[in-house]
Amino acid sequence: MSGSSAALQPPADAVKPVRHPDAPAPGELLGAHYEHCFGCGPGQPHGLHLEARAGEGVSLTAEFTVQPAHQGAPGLAHGGVLATALDETLGSLNWLLRTIAVTGRLETDFLRPVPVGTTLYLEAEVTAVAGRKIYCTATGRLGGPGGPLAVRADALFVEVKVDHFVDHGRQEEIQAVMNDPDQIRRTRAFEVNP
Numbered sequence: 107m108s109g110s111s112a113a114l115q116p117p118a119d120a121v122k123p124v125r126h127p128d129a130p131a132p133g134e135l136l137g138a139h140y141e142h143c144f145g146c147g148p149g150q151p152h153g154l155h156l157e158a159r160a161g162e163g164v165s166l167t168a169e170f171t172v173q174p175a176h177q178g179a180p181g182l183a184h185g186g187v188l189a190t191a192l193d194e195t196l197g198s199l200n201w202l203l204r205t206i207a208v209t210g211r212l213e214t215d216f217l218r219p220v221p222v223g224t225t226l227y228l229e230a231e232v233t234a235v236a237g238r239k240i241y242c243t244a245t246g247r248l249g250g251p252g253g254p255l256a257v258r259a260d261a262l263f264v265e266v267k268v269d270h271f272v273d274h275g276r277q278e279e280i281q282a283v284m285n286d287p288d289q290i291r292r293t294r295a296f297e298v299n300p
C-alpha cells in the first residue's frame with residue numbers, strides 16, 4: 107500500500123512551485139552541496155555519491171549505485187540507505203528553488219528489494235509550496251529510468267536560514283566550511299537573498 111498521510115497533504119492555500127530563474131539548466135549536473143555529505147559528498151568513502159541532474163520545472167533525476175557497504179540483508183541494500191537516497195534526491199530540489207530547506211517529514215514505501223550492484227534511477231519533483239513548507243515526491247527504479255519501481259517517498263521540507271546550520275552544527279565543521287570559499291559559493295547557490 108502506498109500514499110501519503112494527512113501531514114503530507116498540502117493545505118488549501120498551497121501554490122505551485124516556481125523554478126528560480128537562476129536555477130541550473132535542465133540536464134546540468136547539480137554537484138554536491140557539501141563535500142562530506144553522506145548522500146552526495148565526494149569526500150565520504152562509504153557515502154552514496156548520489157549525482158543529481160536538473161530536470162524541467164522543479165524536478166530532477168539522480169543516480170545511485172548500491173555498494174557492498176550499503177547492505178542490510180546479504181546482498182541487498184539497507185532500507186535506511188534507500189531512504190537516505192530518496193531524502194538526498196528530494197533535498198537536491200533546493201537547488202532549483204534556490205531555497206535552503208531541511209527534511210521535516212519523510213514517508214517511504216519499499217516495493218522491491220534492491221540488490222548490491224544495482225543502479226537506482228531516481229526522480230523527484232516539488233508538488234506544492236505553502237509558506238516555508240515544501241511538498242515533494244520521489245521514485246526510485248531499478249536498472250534504468252523506465253525500470254521497475256523499487257522505492258518511493260513523499261516528503262515535507264521546511265525552509266530554514268543558513269543560521270540553522272551555524273547554530274546547530276558542530277563548531278569544527280562549521281568553522282571549516284566558513285573558511286572554504288567553494289562551500290560559501292555552494293551555499294549561496296541555495297539562497298534567494300544572499
Ligand SMILES: CCCCC/C=C\C/C=C\C/C=C\C/C=C\CCCC(=O)SCCNC(=O)CCNC(=O)[C@H](O)C(C)(C)COP(=O)(O)OP(=O)(O)OC[C@H]1O[C@@H](n2cnc3c(N)ncnc32)[C@H](O)[C@@H]1OP(=O)(O)O
Binds near residue numbers: 193200209238264272
Ligand atoms: C555557513 C555554513 C553553511 C553550511 C551549509 C551547507 C550547505 C547548506 C545548503 C543546503 C543544505 C540543505 C539541506 C541538505 C540537503 C540535503 C540533505 C537531505 C536533507 C536532510 O536530510 S536535512 C536533515 C534532516 N532534517 C533535520 O535535521 C530537520 C530537523 N528539524 C528541525 O530543524 C525543525 O523541526 C524544522 C526546521 C524542520 C521546523 O522547525 P521550525 O521551528 O523552523 O518551524 P515549525 O516547527 O514552526 O514548522 C514550520 C511548519 O512546518 C510544519 N512541520 C514541521 N515539521 C513537520 C513535520 N515533521 N510534519 C509535518 N509538518 C511539519 C509545522 O507544522 C509548521 O507548519 P505551519 O506553518 O502550517 O504551522
